[in-house]
Amino acid sequence: MTQTMGTLIVLLSTGMWGISGVCGQYLFEHTQIDSTWLIAVRQILAGLMYMMVIVQRGKEPLFAIFRAQRQTLWEMLFFTLGLLGSQYGFYYAIKLSNAPTATVLIYTAPVFVVLQQVLMQHRPVEKKEAVGIFTALMGVFLVSTHGNPTSLVISPAALFWSILSAIAMTLYTVAPAHILKEYSSPYLMGWGQLLSGFILLPLCNPFHSGVESWTFFSIGAMGYIIVFGTVVPFLMYFNGLKVIGPVKASLISCSEPLCSVLFSVAFLGTFLALPDYLGVVCIVGTVVMLSLK
Numbered sequence: 001m002t003q004t005m006g007t008l009i010v011l012l013s014t015g016m017w018g019i020s021g022v023c024g025q026y027l028f029e030h031t032q033i034d035s036t037w038l039i040a041v042r043q044i045l046a047g048l049m050y051m052m053v054i055v056q057r058g059k060e061p062l063f064a065i066f067r068a069q070r071q072t073l074w075e076m077l078f079f080t081l082g083l084l085g086s087q088y089g090f091y092y093a094i095k096l097s098n099a100p101t102a103t104v105l106i107y108t109a110p111v112f113v114v115l116q117q118v119l120m121q122h123r124p125v126e127k128k129e130a131v132g133i134f135t136a137l138m139g140v141f142l143v144s145t146h147g148n149p150t151s152l153v154i155s156p157a158a159l160f161w162s163i164l165s166a167i168a169m170t171l172y173t174v175a176p177a178h179i180l181k182e183y184s185s186p187y188l189m190g191w192g193q194l195l196s197g198f199i200l201l202p203l204c205n206p207f208h209s210g211v212e213s214w215t216f217f218s219i220g221a222m223g224y225i226i227v228f229g230t231v232v233p234f235l236m237y238f239n240g241l242k243v244i245g246p247v248k249a250s251l252i253s254c255s256e257p258l259c260s261v262l263f264s265v266a267f268l269g270t271f272l273a274l275p276d277y278l279g280v281v282c283i284v285g286t287v288v289m290l291s292l293k
Contacts, residue, residue, distance in 0.1 A: 021100075101276070
């Protein structure tokens, strides 16, 4: 695979992720779908699809991780809980606000990764990191208040779940450093998706979605979220990542919130004010700055 092809694959995969949030917004706006049911079914079905990929490849024993040492099992648990928290928080934040807002706020995750590294390594914050943290906070301020510190333009709950999702994303990004050396990313993602979905099952009725009548568009949106918003882009992203490297891939992934904004405004008529766009620039700029470190 060439560098150009790798770049295109990563760009396409991040765009597909951005559209999945818009599909979630469509379901929340046009149906009475239960958010917990949506996330549980998405996680389980996507996890099963990953399992099929693993079996088809035949490179890793399907249940190998459950015969691993205790440390590996603990890391897998943290990975699963982080994945669950990030996905649940993301879609619940979309339900409470909209896809662009949730996607942009979740992109503050690199800031929490930096803070985690500072605490774990017992070192001071570097100048570039401090600027990145300030810029990200400014972006959150603009998106959540439109520059008016006396009022929120999104609900406190939407802000809470968005930031919680970003923190959880940090957990599943940092936690599996050791097990990533032993197992492939699709293997970990498959089990993480599957287990996190089963954790949610007691919190919802798996046989009752809350949707009174499924339409062509609602079925299409749900199918897109599972297949083209989860399984396919993840596999594409990591194939491209191997070719172009993590720095370039991280920079290209900044197109996800931009894609979410574009499709949400164009197809769902979501209104975003000037401070929202400025907030997008601040937060995406933070990701670029920290990626180039």
